[in-house]
Amino acid sequence: MPKARLTPASVTEAAAALVDEVGFDNLSMGLLAERLGIKTPSLYKHVASQADLAHRIAILAMAEAGDTIRDAIQGRSGSDALAAGAQAMRTYVREHPGRYAAANAARPTGTDDPFVPASERVLASWAAMLSGYGLDPGQEIHAMRTLRSVVHGFATLEAAGGFQIDASVDESFTWLVNFIDQGLRAGVTSASAVAR
């Protein structure tokens, strides 16, 4: 049997894959150890505790989500960027529900916590998506929070199986993104109309 040479990073990666399968609250040290072919206490040679492990998964998830969104909006702007970014986010959550749950449960441990820059990068992507709409600076923070809320809300409700009725969830998401896009564009025109 091959010596896989475990590291904190590889353990975290395995744990992330595990939570996506069994759900974040079903994460257990025993289950993870079994997947890695080692005994439970051996895990503590790589991570400090289960809380530490969860935090590492959260950092990984935030970094991955940040990359995914940034790649999606690359070279796009305005409506296209919004649609691509939102879809990328939703897809990420759908494919990695456990990781996303870990990221949501995480709280920064301090100013030097890698989780902080990772989430800032995600926020930066959201901001970039909005920049194309030429919003009034005073509105930007509100628009950003609205955008975050709606995408986060949709993704978590979907992941939790909150949409029961058999109407296409894909279609609803497209509708939602369109709705936001139109609202943002209307805001721009009415704002400048006032200025004019």
Added chain:
Amino acid sequence: MPKARLTPASVTEAAAALVDEVGFDNLSMGLLAERLGIKTPSLYKHVASQADLAHRIAILAMAEAGDTIRDAIQGRSGSDALAAGAQAMRTYVREHPGRYAAANAARPTGTDDPFVPASERVLASWAAMLSGYGLDPGQEIHAMRTLRSVVHGFATLEAAGGFQIDASVDESFTWLVNFIDQGLRAGVTSASAVAR
């Protein structure tokens, strides 16, 4: 010492108050028992398990939220109903974060689960709020999901301390509700222009 005569309902109520204080994931049978002035195993005379307890909290929360929202939109319609309902929901989540977390974590156990009608009543209120906008029937489900997503998303992000920047969160929420309202009103007129 007064005999408080515990019941499943009173235990659930105490547990709900407890989770609002300490957070849903910090709920423990020992802590609850201590609050009630009894020993941990005695709790099992009233609830079947911790999972059962959590589920009862979820049902309570959903029922309370449903009542609160319904009361808020009483006698209002259109934009007013939307604003009042959304505010009521957010306020409920802010005042009862633990209960709300319990409700989100809950999954219906069957068709006779009281959780089902309780959540349906909440959904009915959302639907009532939207009815004033005279949306195209085919759009209603999407609008409903969008509305749920944005309010749920905002409330959970706020409860999780997700809004770091020191801009007024109240103001952001008002902005958000206004944004949705305007979009819905505009959507009525340009509903058929979705193809774009």
Added chain:
DNA sequence: GCCTCTAGCTAATCGCATTAGCTGCACTGG
């Protein structure tokens, strides 16, 4: 070839949910 360093192991501890079995009090029927 020897030494050290450490991943992994076994055994033990701890906290918390849950179960088993006992007991006294409160309310019922007579």
Added chain:
DNA sequence: CCAGTGCAGCTAATGCGATTAGCTAGAGGC
């Protein structure tokens, strides 16, 4: 008013999952 019954609460015990202590052997450096 009294015996009988039911149940809330208690203590003691079980079990599982996280975590810690202490040991061991194999890999890489000298």
